[in-house]
Amino acid sequence: MRRKWVLRLVIFLASVVLWVQSSRSVSHASGISADNFTIHGFLQANYDMRITGQQPPNPQGGDLLFGEERFQLRLGYSNEKIRLFTRTDFFYDHVNNRPSIESREAYAEGSVGSSDLRAGRQILIWGVGDYLFINDIFAKDWGAFFSGRPVEYLRVPQDAFKLDLGTGKVSAEIVAIPFFQEDKLPPRSRFVQFDPFSGVARTTQEPRTEFQNTEVAARVYGTTWGFDTALYLYRGFFRMPALEANQPSMPTLVTETFPRLAVYGASTRGNALGGVVSAEVGYYDSLNDQAGHDPAIPNSSFRYLVGYQQQPWEDFTVGLQYYGELMFHYDAYRATLPSGFPDQDRHRQLMTLRLTQLFRNQTLRVGLFAFYSHTDQDYYLIPEVRYSISDNLWVAAVGNVFGGRRATTFFGQLDADDNLAVTVRYEF
């Protein structure tokens, strides 16, 4: 049965490629665009191997952290009134050994006057951080990011309504998300990582889909004196699970909950000091535990980042960022933290460095992204090489190297998961 399915998928993919190839002689542009319809997509192979020789207990896939062949189909239709778009991925997963389908985007969009309403599955993103997120509270897939998958898979699509308002100087986006989507963390069956409740049974309690649980996010933005400036507001839930044990000592069940959260923030970005300067702040209001007494709920915090990007010479770019998280009610946090639990710094700080050099008329890209936290004493390095073999075909190799003094910090816990990913993609 499964073989038949795979065979069908292979035949389908092959016929699409043939069809696209045969249509290519007609025009230089690839894919299909006829009147109001567009068809595009890609074929991709993507494998990621752990290279440390260590494995989590009962590993799924062994050292293969990720492996798949993927076909993406993007269908678009638009006329003056409405726009329909779908982005659907068909893939064969070699870790789970099964084919699967994932809808990445599927929405309808209509315009009335100067406002647009988009309803359906969509990728939501905002903020000015580079791999650092403050006001960008939308769902992320850290497992995908840590296994060297193409960076668009860091984003988890959300089923939402988005209203765009305003023109010219000031615009606004208002998002309503009725269906809660948690962040996807690296699976415990694939990644060696720290677990404060190792061996204890777990259950997840997501916010129910109810009217009062609808998340609301808003952004008002505009460009003045060359600076893109924005104000943000969010009312919803933490997307990283908070762990609630059924009894403090000797727990037998741990519940992953998603406490209520509000975020108020601002950002700005523009040309200065011979490059691009950016800054973002956000106040995280932990609505279910504003006094900070509940150890199972994250405390309120103030988060900030400043960034600077410059091009010292042709085709070489340097980006630097400094990020901090200042926890409120730290004394209450320390007082209620169960013994044996690793404590977080009152003021967690980290910095990032991005180096990118392009070669051969920008067809070869060599880059490094580095996180380093001197308060957590951990780091995460992402070296990358990408080459465009032709206008339609590229190949990339990405490393993910983790480390730190302690096995309990965000990056330090993944020390045994250093991995190397290879991706080949054919776009049409």
Add this chain to the structure above:
Amino acid sequence: MNEKLLMARWAMALFLSLIPGAALAEDPASLVRQSQAAFHYAGTDLKARVKMTLLTKEGQQRLRDLMMLRKNEAEGNQRYFLYFHGPADVRGTVLMVYKYPNREDDRWLFLPALNLVQRVAARDSRSSFVGSDFSYEDISGRDVEADTHAVLRTEALGSRQTVVIESVPTREADYAKKVSWIDQVTFLPLKEEYYDVQGALYKVFMADEIRDVQGLPTATKRTMTNVKTGHKTEVVFESVAYDVGLSDDIFTERTLRRPPEKWLK
């Protein structure tokens, strides 16, 4: 383009063609200014489908297919909205530029796969435009005051009479000297030679085809050749239209995320 201005240009051209080269030397900068006006600022706005072919010495080809929307603003400022139709791996990418003659441009990049708007830090003079042999400055023009200009001679280039001008940068540039052949009638640069600090020729620009579009002479085919590497970029401007009525709303962050389809076809 109003007719008075066109008449004034013709009169100027006639005037220039009557006087010997020595007289032109009086204000070569104004000639360069006129040349820039004709080459980079024609019309109040512009819509053109631009096809760039990047050719390596070995004959490998890459295509950059984009829609260029350009609007002139006050004080020589300009806005560009460049939507990439191809190649496949950059389809839907938009580059938006607010160009200022006397300071670094504001530049935004929209990446459709990530639904992400970025600001780009890049120096105009030293950045290749999407991997081509053209720098950003070659595409959108360089401040006239950033070089000192001198008339070398007047001479015929093919069937056209040109003024040959030498420009030496006083501000950051990727060349040590540039020699331009400016058409005495249209003021378009027909040829440019770029020399490095050793005095060696390394880049040559050619306007291969000039057409009249709505009364405005337009270089519809251009080539930039890197003579050192043998890499070459051929650019064809297809379906050029001036004064199409681009509104300011097009050049905003919101439009980056949702490009205006009626202008892209």
